[in-house]
Amino acid sequence: MILAGMAIPGQGRVNAALSAETGDPYLAALLSFSIGFVVMCAIAFLTPGGRRTMARVRPAMRSGAVKWWYLLAGCVGGYFVLTQTLTIGMIGVAVFTVAVVTGQTVGGLVWDRVGLGPTGRRRISPMRFLGAILTVIAVAWAVSPQLSGTDRELVWLLLVILPFSGGFLNAGQQAVNGRQSAAYRSPIPATFFNFGAGSVLLLLVWSGKLLFAGGAPGSLPTAWWYYIGGPLGIVFIAVGALLVTQVGVLVAAMGMIAGQLLGSLLLDVVVPAPGSVVTTATVLGTLMTLVAVVVASLPDLMRGRGR
Numbered sequence: 223m224i225l226a227g228m229a230i231p232g233q234g235r236v237n238a239a240l241s242a243e244t245g246d247p248y249l250a251a252l253l254s255f256s257i258g259f260v261v262m263c264a265i266a267f268l269t270p271g272g273r274r275t276m277a278r279v280r281p282a283m284r285s286g287a288v289k290w291w292y293l294l295a296g297c298v299g300g301y302f303v304l305t306q307t308l309t310i311g312m313i314g315v316a317v318f319t320v321a322v323v324t325g326q327t328v329g330g331l332v333w334d335r336v337g338l339g340p341t342g343r344r345r346i347s348p349m350r351f352l353g354a355i356l357t358v359i360a361v362a363w364a365v366s367p368q369l370s371g372t373d374r375e376l377v378w379l380l381l382v383i384l385p386f387s388g389g390f391l392n393a394g395q396q397a398v399n400g401r402q403s404a405a406y407r408s409p410i411p412a413t414f415f416n417f418g419a420g421s422v423l424l425l426l427v428w429s430g431k432l433l434f435a436g437g438a439p440g441s442l443p444t445a446w447w448y449y450i451g452g453p454l455g456i457v458f459i460a461v462g463a464l465l466v467t468q469v470g471v472l473v474a475a476m477g478m479i480a481g482q483l484l485g486s487l488l489l490d491v492v493v494p495a496p497g498s499v500v501t502t503a504t505v506l507g508t509l510m511t512l513v514a515v516v517v518a519s520l521p522d523l524m525r526g527r528g529r
Contacts, residue, residue: 226461227481233454247307258452259417275408287405296419298395305388325389330472339397340404353518364507400466480511
């Protein structure tokens with residue numbers, strides 16, 4: 223969970239840099255998803271394991287284990303990447319992270335309760351609820367040095383709907399991906415369809431932007447690292463789809479949230495971005511997310527020990 227979550231801040235940093243270089247956040251999001259789709263095409267159709275698992279898609283749909291609309295889950299991923307490129311430059315990584323994490327945590331509770339994930343309906347136990355609350359508090363604490371003394375609180379209140387809704391829907395996307403992974407016995411088809419649907423959605427959005435707002439695309443950067451956002455997204459989506467089948471939507475989301483903070487902390491220490499701040503609160507808030515994941519997981523751990 224933590225390793226999968228660590229891919230998210232890397233993707234966010236790369237996509238934000240690509241957006242700044244091209245001057246077009248819609249194009250940056252489209253490039254990120256399109257490159258990921260090309261990589262998934264190679265994995266799905268040029269490897270024996272990929273072709274074997276892709277052959278399970280039609281039987282799974284015929285049996286009803288996979289609904290047709292599961293294949294559209296990638297549209298949520300496209301929307302999530304779009305919120306990255308649209309808002310991080312305006313509200314900063316800190317506010318974006320708080321909003322997304324809150325959305326992911328609330329979404330994890332809701333989707334587990336309604337049974338959207340492959341593990342079915344899960345009761346919102348006091349420990350799960352406490353773990354969810356601790357996660358939000360821990361993230362707010364970790365990013366507090368970047369919030370204090372600025373006017374970002376007002377901006378966050380005005381723009382919170384985009385990253386919050388992206389996080390909320392992202393938790394639902396992982397639940398649907400988990401259902402697909404369980405049906406196919408592999409995360410490859412779900413990841414492939416995610417990047418395919420997301421690429422189509424972002425292509426339509428970018429084309430609409432060109433049609434109504436005009437403006438020719440700018441020059442693309444030549445450094446290779448501007449284009450690794452898609453492959454990093456593959457790690458997050460594929461591993462997340464497997465995790466949901468084991469621990470449910472909420473715990474998987476919280477574990478990946480802890481990974482997000484650890485990844486962000488590592489980036490801020492090794493390759494600090496302008497305005498990044500690492501303080502005691504940053505470190506302790508990050509560690510607190512790990513405690514929150516353990517708290518939320520205790521009911522499952524105790525149930526496993528009882529068996």
